[in-house]
Amino acid sequence: xxxxxxxxxxxxxxxxxxxxxxxxxxxxxxxxxxxxxxxxxxxxxxxxxxxxxxxxxxxxxxxxxxxxxxxxxxxxxxxxxxxxxxxxxxxxxxxxxxxxxxxxxxxxxxxxxxxxxxxxxxxx
Numbered sequence: 001x002x003x004x005x006x007x008x009x010x011x012x013x014x015x016x017x018x019x020x021x022x023x024x025x026x027x028x029x030x031x032x033x034x035x036x037x038x039x040x041x042x043x044x045x046x047x048x049x050x051x052x053x054x055x056x057x058x059x060x061x062x063x064x065x066x067x068x069x070x071x072x073x074x075x076x077x078x079x080x081x082x083x084x085x086x087x088x089x090x091x092x093x094x095x096x097x098x099x100x101x102x103x104x105x106x107x108x109x110x111x112x113x114x115x116x117x118x119x120x121x122x123x124x
Contacts, residue, residue: 002026002113004034004096009118012086020081020118022096027077027113029053033101034079036070037108038120040092047106048094051079059105064090086122093117 008020022034035050050059051070058070069082083090095117102110 002098004098004113004115006094006096006115006118009094009120011121011123014087014122014124016086016122017082017084018086018120020083020094020096020120022079022081022115024077024079024096024098027098029074029077031100032098033105033111034072034096034098035105035111036079036081037095037097038090038092039095043092045095045108047108049081050105052101053079061106083120086120088122088124091120091122094120 003025005023010018012018032053033050036048037045038048039045048061048064049068049070051072067085071080096115097111098113099111104110
């Protein structure tokens with residue numbers, strides 16, 4: 001059974017940093033991608049970043065490129081999202097997702113497994 005557990009959310013001021021973690025169990029590294037999505041109240045869930053665990057290839061949305069960085073620890077089946085220079089528009093519930101790597105990393109329908117989410121609030 002696949003389980004994803006996010007942690008690391010919190011409240012920061014604009015310009016601050018947070019590091020989110022997503023610890024997985026029940027998955028394999030081979031051909032598995034893990035993605036981070038966020039959803040603000042009244043808005044659709046959007047893809048933020050994703051990583052292929054086998055080769056470490058990363059993808060970022062334009063809105064976070066240069067500010068957010070993915071890393072992985074395959075031994076721990078954990079993916080980290082380092083978020084720097086946070087902006088109020090980065091606020092939302094952040095979800096970790098995992099599945100076999102699909103064609104569209106930012107498409108939430110490409111992911112079967114989801115965590116419960118961790119809240120990020122950035123104040124101006």
